[in-house]
Amino acid sequence: MTEWSDPDAMDLSDGETFDALLDRADTREKGHFFEFFSEGDELAHDPGLRLSHHGSEQWMGQTLNHDPAYWRADTAAERGFEKRPVHPDYLLACVMGVTVEDLSEKGGYFLGRDDVEFHRPATAGTPLSVTSTVVDTRTSSSRPKYGIVTWETAGRNRETGETLVSYRRTNMIPRREPAATDGGAVGEQDEGGPTLPDTLLTPDGERFEDFQAALDRADAENAAVAYRHERGRTMDDQLVAGLPLATLNTARQHHNRDEMADSPSGDIVAYGDVTRSIALAHARSDEATYREQRFADERFHDFVTLGDTLYGFTRVLDCDPEAGPERAGAVTFEHVAFNQDQTPVYSGRRTALIQRDT
Numbered sequence: 001m002t003e004w005s006d007p008d009a010m011d012l013s014d015g016e017t018f019d020a021l022l023d024r025a026d027t028r029e030k031g032h033f034f035e036f037f038s039e040g041d042e043l044a045h046d047p048g049l050r051l052s053h054h055g056s057e058q059w060m061g062q063t064l065n066h067d068p069a070y071w072r073a074d075t076a077a078e079r080g081f082e083k084r085p086v087h088p089d090y091l092l093a094c095v096m097g098v099t100v101e102d103l104s105e106k107g108g109y110f111l112g113r114d115d116v117e118f119h120r121p122a123t124a125g126t127p128l129s130v131t132s133t134v135v136d137t138r139t140s141s142s143r144p145k146y147g148i149v150t151w152e153t154a155g156r157n158r159e160t161g162e163t164l165v166s167y168r169r170t171n172m173i174p175r176r177e178p179a180a181t182d183g184g185a186v187g188e189q190d191e192g193g194p195t196l197p198d199t200l201l202t203p204d205g206e207r208f209e210d211f212q213a214a215l216d217r218a219d220a221e222n223a224a225v226a227y228r229h230e231r232g233r234t235m236d237d238q239l240v241a242g243l244p245l246a247t248l249n250t251a252r253q254h255h256n257r258d259e260m261a262d263s264p265s266g267d268i269v270a271y272g273d274v275t276r277s278i279a280l281a282h283a284r285s286d287e288a289t290y291r292e293q294r295f296a297d298e299r300f301h302d303f304v305t306l307g308d309t310l311y312g313f314t315r316v317l318d319c320d321p322e323a324g325p326e327r328a329g330a331v332t333f334e335h336v337a338f339n340q341d342q343t344p345v346y347s348g349r350r351t352a353l354i355q356r357d358t
């Protein structure tokens with residue numbers, strides 16, 4: 001215990017003296033600025049995260065992911081899992097969470113992710129081993145304080161070396177020295193994709209055949225299969241700060257309001273993986289998911305802050321009856337998360353196996 005009468009103890013009674021002391025002291029930094037990263041660099045991430053049912057259930061409960069295969073051993077067995085797995089959104093968030101200290105702790109925003117592939121189910125008790133390779137670095141032409149870095153990351157079972165999930169992600173990363181540009185392009189919107197036909201159809205049910213029939217109908221009627229999900233989820237402390245911290249995600253964006261007050265978002269923002277998991281949960285609540293397979297073109301369009309409410313919108317892009325086991329077919333969706341003002345905050349393409357009628 002500190003003995004405050006010790007003559008060597010610091011005098012903290014005078015605020016000005018302490019201010020001056022802090023001004024003189026160097027800060028021992030965490031994380032890396034943009035200039036640290038070079039193409040080809042490989043990084044092994046050290047935090048000792050072990051996947052757990054507790055963590056997975058906390059993640060699923062808070063994000064409304066209620067698929068029983070991840071909660072109950074009997075349903076997991078019926079669905080062909082050898083052992084009850086942890087939820088794939090939790091797995092992905094944990095693998096990315098432990099990379100943050102090395103890759104993005106300095107505070108750059110998560111812009112997007114591609115080529116997300118689930119290689120095998122992951123079970124509770126699995127210790128993670130996570131590595132990343134820098135695949136691209138470039139300066140931002142619109143935001144002189146930031147660069148843009150892309151990494152390829154793989155999360156493995158530390159004991160067996162088996163790859164569980166891999167992906168490629170892109171972040172804005174603060175520069176140590178802001179670039180000399182006028183930043184004139186900030187906020188410019190891209191052109192957006194093709195507009196959808198006027199008629200939007202909703203599948204009659206939640207099975208593979210329902211999605212297939214809706215797509216066939218849409219083809220015949222020059223329509224699209226696209227619909228909203230009713231549930232919404234308001235972002236609270238547990239979602240914005242609690243869940244990322246539980247995956248060892250140390251990004252200040254999610255838990256340091258003081259630092260974030262002077263950032264483009266002006267406040268703490270939700271971890272992108274929490275945002276997407278909520279939108280996906282809304283979508284999954286309207287389908288009979290069999291297995292998650294892959295994600296592509298994931299983009300984070302706008303900030304999600306405390307008090308925002310997240311809703312989901314889904315478009316069905318394709319059905320493949322040949323992919324997957326007898327009991328399921330593959331459906332490719334485009335999912336969008338949007339907030340209470342109907343502003344899109346996330347979009348991504350997802351291919352999942354959906355159970356058949358029989």
Ligand SMILES: CC(C)(COP(=O)(O)OP(=O)(O)OC[C@H]1O[C@@H](n2cnc3c(N)ncnc32)[C@H](O)[C@@H]1OP(=O)(O)O)[C@@H](O)C(=O)NCCC(=O)NCCSC(=O)C[C@](C)(O)C(=O)O
Nearest residue numbers: 104110111112140141142170187251271272300301302303
């Ligand atoms: C960041 C904001 C302000 C930029 O807003 P803006 O208007 O400046 O947007 P933009 O012009 O669309 O993009 C800026 C630059 O990024 C590039 N870009 C954009 N997307 C991509 C992409 N996918 N791949 C490659 N490059 C991309 C884009 O081409 C452009 O380049 P330029 O400056 O040279 O013109 C805006 O996009 C926004 O608000 N996005 C939401 C960010 C967010 O909330 N992310 C999730 C939370 S942060 C997080 O989870 C953290 C994590 C997981 O913990 C952790 O990484 O540590």
